[in-house]
Amino acid sequence: MNQLLDTLFGLGELGFGDDGVELSFVRPLAGWAMLGVVALAGGIAWWCYRRVDGPLWARRSLAAVRWATLVLLIVLAMGPQLVRPNEREERDWVVMLLDRSASMRVADAPTVTPDQRQPRDEQLRRSIADATETFEDMAERRRLLWLGFGAGAFDLEPRSESVLPSIGDADAMRTAIGASLADTLRRTAGRRVSAIVLMTDGRSADAVSRETLRTLADRNIRLIAVPMGSGDPLTDLAVRSVEAPTEAFIDDAVPVRVVIDRLGEGAARATGTVELFDQATGVVLDRRELGPAGPDEEDSTELVLEHRPETPGDRSWGVRIIPDQPDLSEENNLAQLAIRLVDRPLRVLYLDGYPRWEQRYFKNLLLRERSIDSSSLLVASDRRYIAEGDTPIRRLPVSPEEWAEFDVIVIGDMRAQLLGDRQMEHIREQVSQRGAGLVWLAGPGATPRTWGASPLGELLPFTIDAGLRAWETDVTLRPTPGAARLGVLDLPLAIADPDAGWSRLRWAQRIDRDRLKPAAEVLAEARPADGIGDPSPLVVTMRYGAGRVLFVGTDESWRWRYARGEGLTEQFWIPLVRLLGRDSLGRGGRRASLDAQPATPLVDQPVRVRVRLLEQSLIDRRPERIRVRVTPEGDQRAARDFEAEIELLPEGDPASAVPAYTGVWSPARPGRYLIEPGPGLLDGLELSATVDVATEDDELRRPDADHAFLASLADQLGEHGAVLDPSELGRLPELAPARTLRVELAPDTASLWDRPAALFLLLALLTLEWVGRRLLSLS
Numbered sequence: 134m135n136q137l138l139d140t141l142f143g144l145g146e147l148g149f150g151d152d153g154v155e156l157s158f159v160r161p162l163a164g165w166a167m168l169g170v171v172a173l174a175g176g177i178a179w180w181c182y183r184r185v186d187g188p189l190w191a192r193r194s195l196a197a198v199r200w201a202t203l204v205l206l207i208v209l210a211m212g213p214q215l216v217r218p219n220e221r222e223e224r225d226w227v228v229m230l231l232d233r234s235a236s237m238r239v240a241d242a243p244t245v246t247p248d249q250r251q252p253r254d255e256q257l258r259r260s261i262a263d264a265t266e267t268f269e270d271m272a273e274r275r276r277l278l279w280l281g282f283g284a285g286a287f288d289l290e291p292r293s294e295s296v297l298p299s300i301g302d303a304d305a306m307r308t309a310i311g312a313s314l315a316d317t318l319r320r321t322a323g324r325r326v327s328a329i330v331l332m333t334d335g336r337s338a339d340a341v342s343r344e345t346l347r348t349l350a351d352r353n354i355r356l357i358a359v360p361m362g363s364g365d366p367l368t369d370l371a372v373r374s375v376e377a378p379t380e381a382f383i384d385d386a387v388p389v390r391v392v393i394d395r396l397g398e399g400a401a402r403a404t405g406t407v408e409l410f411d412q413a414t415g416v417v418l419d420r421r422e423l424g425p426a427g428p429d430e431e432d433s434t435e436l437v438l439e440h441r442p443e444t445p446g447d448r449s450w451g452v453r454i455i456p457d458q459p460d461l462s463e464e465n466n467l468a469q470l471a472i473r474l475v476d477r478p479l480r481v482l483y484l485d486g487y488p489r490w491e492q493r494y495f496k497n498l499l500l501r502e503r504s505i506d507s508s509s510l511l512v513a514s515d516r517r518y519i520a521e522g523d524t525p526i527r528r529l530p531v532s533p534e535e536w537a538e539f540d541v542i543v544i545g546d547m548r549a550q551l552l553g554d555r556q557m558e559h560i561r562e563q564v565s566q567r568g569a570g571l572v573w574l575a576g577p578g579a580t581p582r583t584w585g586a587s588p589l590g591e592l593l594p595f596t597i598d599a600g601l602r603a604w605e606t607d608v609t610l611r612p613t614p615g616a617a618r619l620g621v622l623d624l625p626l627a628i629a630d631p632d633a634g635w636s637r638l639r640w641a642q643r644i645d646r647d648r649l650k651p652a653a654e655v656l657a658e659a660r661p662a663d664g665i666g667d668p669s670p671l672v673v674t675m676r677y678g679a680g681r682v683l684f685v686g687t688d689e690s691w692r693w694r695y696a697r698g699e700g701l702t703e704q705f706w707i708p709l710v711r712l713l714g715r716d717s718l719g720r721g722g723r724r725a726s727l728d729a730q731p732a733t734p735l736v737d738q739p740v741r742v743r744v745r746l747l748e749q750s751l752i753d754r755r756p757e758r759i760r761v762r763v764t765p766e767g768d769q770r771a772a773r774d775f776e777a778e779i780e781l782l783p784e785g786d787p788a789s790a791v792p793a794y795t796g797v798w799s800p801a802r803p804g805r806y807l808i809e810p811g812p813g814l815l816d817g818l819e820l821s822a823t824v825d826v827a828t829e830d831d832e833l834r835r836p837d838a839d840h841a842f843l844a845s846l847a848d849q850l851g852e853h854g855a856v857l858d859p860s861e862l863g864r865l866p867e868l869a870p871a872r873t874l875r876v877e878l879a880p881d882t883a884s885l886w887d888r889p890a891a892l893f894l895l896l897a898l899l900t901l902e903w904v905g906r907r908l909l910s911l912s
Contacts (some may be wrong), residue, residue: 148215154217155216156215157216158214159214161419161434174204177203177593178196178200191908195909199608210886211886214885215352215882215883219879224274226328226734228326228328229330230280231279231281231300233304233901234582237254237334238303239461240462241361241362241838242255250363258300260359260860260891264862268296275327278321281300283305283307286316298708308336309337309338309340314341314345318352318354318483325872327352328355328870329357329358329724333356333360333841334361334839335839335840336836349853353872356846356853357854358847359855360808367401367459368399368400368460368461369461370405371468375389376394380472380473380474381442382477382478383442383504385711385715386620388438388620389467389470391407392863393433404422404425406420408438408455410418411449419439423429423454438452438622445470449471453467454678462836464836478504479714480714483496483499483507483522483543484509484510484529486548486576489546491574492511494691494702502707507524509525510529514741518861533563540714541570541710542564543710544584545688547580566678567680568716569680570683570714571728572683572685572709573684582601592677595650595673603643604641606659607661608637608638608659608673609628612656612658613659615655616656617710621694622657623708634695635695635696637662637692639692644670654673654841656672679716695882725744725745725820727742727743729808730743733826733827734800736801736802738795738799743798744795744810744825754812755792757815758780758782760778760792760811762810763798763807766805794808795858796876805825808823
């Protein structure tokens with residue numbers, strides 16, 4: 134029937150019986166008015182035929198036809214039409230914001246098995262997969278926006294066959310929840326967002342700003358935090374830093390200082406083993422047991438590993454922690470370092486003013502040490518010399534080239550006047566420019582008393598005044614933590630015990646702490662044996678230019694022979710001499726050197742790049758500037774984006790005997806970078822330096838989850854905040870308020886009064902009445 138009517142009225146898209154289609158009028162009448170009009174039409178039709186001659190049935194039939202005609206005219210005058218209401222549904226948005234930082238790889242998330250843990254990223258993936266039906270139902274009524282975040286929010290790649298996206302790897306090295314939420318709000322500006330579902334472990338480098346919280350409330354957006362990982366902090370041991378010399382001699386006891394962070398509940402009681410190993414061979418070079426933290430080590434523990442290499446060459450070493458208990462993250466248990474090993478003896482020149490016990494012992498231990506090539510010279514006041522050592526010399530060096538033959542210069546108890554000013558300037562240049570070491574071996578006669586006003590006075594780690602004095606009582610030596618950091622003075626505890634007798638030093642220089650220079654570092658203190666008086670610095674070191682100086686304020690270490698023969702004296706002196714000699718390797722056997730400091734900077738921390746020309750042919754051709762390239766190791770696409778060129782300019786006096794060029798580079802992102810000279814003077818010299826850049830808030834430095842942060846965030850938002858367990862994602866539809874909006878538009882209409890069928894019907898009624906009247910012979 135509906136199809137017949139559609140055909141008769143010539144209707145197209147809008148027809149009788151279609152869904153939502155209704156009959157209405159352009160000029161509708163109220164029901165009572167319509168009823169009155171119909172009755173009036175009936176009355177008029179009856180009145181027109183009440184006095185007409187003819188059969189009653191005929192008059193009634195004609196009256197009915199007229200009544201129908203009048204009613205049809207009235208209906209057509211009202212403007213009949215088919216109407217279908219037209220409205221648009223604006224669906225609301227639910228944003229899924231997923232943490233893609235490296236901390237999501239930490240395996241502390243609970244599983245169905247109580248004693249097993251899974252990575253947080255796996256927990257996130259499984260939670261989403263288990264709620265697939267929920268997301269499919271939501272996608273039918275709402276719009277889902279899937280974003281990942283690290284330092285900021287970014288789109289996740291959609292999948293055509295599923296409402297779930299391709300989540301990707303958790304590899305971002307920084308998490309900034311505050312910045313990511315602000316970024317998400319900017320991305321969804323102008324959209325009706327009902328909820329942001331934040332799936333994260335809560336560890337963030339920044340806080341959520343008040344502006345972001347206010348925007349969430351103003352836009353009526355509910356933040357639903359879904360905490361991943363364990364809410365209870367688990368124990369984690371992590372390598373915070375590794376410090377070691379970049380170059381060393383073979384047969385040198387190379388110290389590697391390691392700082393271990395103790396993170397999480399119970400970490401102070403955590404134990405394990407720390408190993409130094411060769412990355413190429415896997416051979417363990419040294420190991421130390423890591424015991425429970427001491428009173429001052431609640432958050433971190435420092436220890437020193439040591440190895441005496443036997444073969445030269447470039448080496449890549451690693452430091453790793455092997456915990457005795459389950460560890461939160463294995464990724465922060467490893468660090469690596471590079472070192473260059475040189476096969477030549479350490480060259481030491483020892484100058485003293487007269488024979489004494491300390492002079493004899495020190496000279497002989499240099500002779501016994503096979504890795505040291507020593508030259509000893511007693512300098513008399515009449516400029517006569519007594520030469521001893523592995524390589525005896527008959528006179529004092531008189532030129533920079535002769536002084537350059539030595540890595541370490543030791544000045545014993547001799548008057549400053551026995552050296553000329555020119556020789557002292559040569560020594561100062563050897564230390565500051567070439568990286569040599571200078572040892573001051575004090576004595577009661579002339580050192581350091583006569584050296585304060587000399588050209589070498591500025592190489593003393595303290596200032597000298599008229600009040601310079603010695604201790605009037607016996608003292609003992611006690612190493613400081615600074616000595617352990619440098620890997621020296623690893624002596625038995627009994628050496629600080631005055632009751633041992635042999636540990637007492639009968640003479641020692643008393644240095645006031647307020648006389649120490651700002652760069653000075655105390656390695657050992659002199660403590661009065663009678664306990665009266667405060668300790669004073671006894672062994673002090675200081676960086677000076679490219680080298681290092683050391684002051685030893687006693688000549689009594691020979692007395693330790695009464696305890697263990699020559700062993701303690703060697704334990705005291707040999708590591709100190711080696712410490713000073715390593716800096717000279719910057720020139721050993723090479724035509725030029727390139728280094729970058731610090732070797733492990735943070736993102737945006739300036740890195741000082743320095744090139745030194747060491748060979749005369751290069752020095753003669755010294756350029757105005759040197760260019761070096763910085764290239765990230767690994768991904769080639771990233772290398773094109775982040776490689777840089779640095780211009781190094783002359784440092785200090787351009788006419789210096791050892792020209793140096795420096796420049797500064799600020800890394801923009803974490804990773805390992807290789808620094809090499811650009812084309813030019815240094816081609817073919819195989820110079821390079823490696824820099825490992827980290828972020829201050831490196832994800833894996835503190836891998837424990839921070840669920841308290843998420844709970845606090847929800848509390849600050851009040852009714853606009855909620856916390857949801859990962860297993861309860863099926864509740865998202867009820868927690869995300871429905872904000873779908875229906876907008877009414879102009880309805881679809883199809884008029885009926887102006888259709889041919891309406892005219893045909895009207896004509897048919899008029900014709901029927903006319904024919905009827907003719908049959909009854911009515912005019």
